Amino acid sequence: MSDLPLIVFDVNETLLDLRTMEPTFKRIFGDKVDMRLWFADLVMYSLALTAARAYVPFTEIGAAVLKMLADAEGIRIERADGEELKEKFATMPPYPEVPGALRKLRDAGFRLFTLTNNLAEVQTCQLERGGISEFFERSFSVDSVKVYKPSPQTYAHVENELGARPSQLCMIACHAWDTLGAVAAGWEAAFIRRSGNDILGVGPQPQIIGNNLADVAEQLIARHAGR
Template sequence: MAARPLIVFDVNETLLDLETMEPIFERIFGEKSAMRLWFSNLIMYSAALTVAGCYVPFTDIGSAVMKMLADTRGIKIGEQDRKELTERFSTMPPHHEVPGALRKLRDAGFRLFTLTDNLLEVQTRQLEHGGIVDLFERRFSADGVKHHKPSRQAYGYVERELAVEPSRLCLIACHTWDTLGAVAAGWQAALIKRVGNDVLGVGPQPQIVGNDLNDVADQLIALHRGRA
């Protein structure tokens, strides 16, 4: 019988509530929907820079994207704005169901890890602030390999560090681009349908889809019940 997979979590929006970033964008841009435009551009340009062979830390890209969006609207971004962006991004709270669902998975015998594009120090602060850092056996950052997700190198970094085959790993994320990269790398994957996120009908598909982390956790536990 196959062993339980090692569970690797995306962090931003998957575990932490990205919508708590909206007030800073509403203040600067006059509309909270600017946060979604910023985040989608952050992901796009982190992937574009990676494909172009030019690594830039995730937080630096986030700051540059915010300025770029402001420049297109004739808005001036000050140092205080950049500091507030960094502070809010580093202190996003977990989604309400996340702490209990993580404990449920751990109590069921799953080993839990993270893999995020954030710098390790940013990720650590996020998880410490959210009170969930101790639930993870180890935390990984794409900075360790200088390739943002969904590049093959980012997932391969975790495989090498944990000394396991790709098939032993399962990514949980709320972004289809992330699960697409994981499944293409030979991992299992579960997609959480957070607000604005859903299944893409082309490309490698996640094996599990759920409405929140509790839903995904229950499906994983049922699927692997009785496995070592």
């Protein structure tokens, strides 16, 4: 096995642009609820369900949170609204720098993988329709262990499947809870400062911080160039 770390990417918002869902939320909710509140609640309730030992697929939590927020505002969610958001979520485009940065990492000898809260079939659709599936050797879903990131079991599952030690893996994400979980599991981690996300100043910290994936890729290559 190469001395280069195996790179594991988060998908939603790290690689794919979540902001493309904003117009649909604006149409449904006006100024009452924005997309970021929905996504923050989606993550929060995935963690709450994990803590309660009650696994529910990510897409189902997303739909339930959408209805909860609408009910709280007295807004009726039509079936077509839910279907539109589901389609938007499955077809988010990658950020502009992502394809080039993935190619640069692969050309430098890094092996690339993904680990997401999405169901496997949703992740496959996202990567294929985003035109970046070719860069990844394999994709992992928390559905295999029925607990959400940053639970230790999610990272251990990837280690077991790849036959790798924690020190041989590097997580790239734009969410502090994900890099926190990876570093706590013994992985290296790189954090991308996407819009609306930044470093949490407590707990395990990522070794690399960049403003986009191109920045992170350059730092990773420089960090491991001598190997």
